[in-house]
Amino acid sequence: MTLRVSGKVVTPTGVIRQGCVEIRDDRIRAVAEYPSVRDGHWIVPGFVDMHTHGGGGHTFTTGDAESAREAAAFHLRHGTTTLLASLVSSPLELMREATAAYRPLVASGVLAGVHFEGPYLSADRCGAQNPEFLRDPSTDELAELIELGDGAVRMVTLAPERDGALEAVELLVSRGVVAAVGHTDATWEQTRAAVAAGATVGTHLFNGMRPVHHREPGPVVALLDAPNVVCELVADGVHLHDGMLAFAASTAGPERAALITDAMAAAGMPDGEYELGGQAVTVSGGVARLSRDGAIAGSTLTMDAALRHAVAAGVALPDACRMAATTPARAIGLGDQVGALQAGLRADLVVLDDDLNVLRVMRAGCWVE
Secondary structure (H helix, E strand, C coil): CEEEEEEEEEECCEEEEEEEEEEECCEEEEEEECCCCCCCCEEEECEEEEEECEECCEECCCCCHHHHHHHHHHHHHCCEEEEEEEECCCCHHHHHHHHHHHHHHHHHCCCCEEEEECCCCCCCCCCCCCHHHCCCCCHHHHHHHHHHHCCCEEEEEECCCCCCHHHHHHHHHHCCCEEEECCECCCHHHHHHHHHHCCCEECCCCCCECCCECCECHHHHHHHHCCCCEEEEECCCCCCCHHHHHHHHHHHCCCCEEEECCECCCCCCCCEEEEECCEEEEEECCEEEECCCCCECCECCCHHHHHHHHHHCCCCHHHHHHHHHHHHHHHCCCCCCCCCCCCCCECCEEEECCCCCEEEEEECCEECC
């Protein structure tokens, strides 16, 4: 049976104002003009969130499979059809437990993989990461986790200035895992060395990084300038000023800028008290901060809200859709499966009204209830 979804279709190359996405089973069969359509809704690719810690009151950070399933379902209702479960800095035992617990969810497609944000991070730039668990990278630990995950471990964020970091990057890349640079006090030279070793992602650019200085450009400039690095951007008006968001998106271009949520369990929930990596978090006015020192502690963002914010900041809708789907899919090695309205890819799409609010979500050819 063939299903047709018609409207203003956003493709990797632009907008088909009178368009149609033709779906058979779980695949996109064709994307084409459909002249009978008149002022339909926006049809955009399902969002790909490569960095999220939870949502809807549920978290990925504890290694609990049922909580992870609920968090993924929450984000799916907001248009995220593909996501990585991001942990925060943790003891090795919790990393092992989470890898084992999430492996079946990856195998069944609930999750696209596991992202370890830490614990191999800078103490000076740890942000809301728990300093108790920070340590130098260990190739033995990473090799064990990759083996245990059997394909589930998809990305690891580390600080390139820590002892053993470059060896860790080389190991990750050799095993098909994305190496990301983040929570770092690295110099420009140290960051470039990590990129040369194979790092291809900048974790929430600007945040948790040595700031830019005209005599010491630091990691931000090195990552923005690297042609093979995708730079994550949190478009919530808190992590980045809209002017900086627009600047970074323009500098990297939509093919190297990826919208992420960096969401924690409080996304979609009321203000109040929460927890992240063993630390108390207070959410006030939708902004999550560590209770002890006020450091930003992830976000309460969803990908549909990130898309709206990016467009309001001046990013063209087709570019914002690439940043929310096509680019992150490619960054985590899934660009041949998801991330665009393109024949042959999985039938993941989001129907938006003219204010870019979610009306319907389709994943693998099925509408989400």
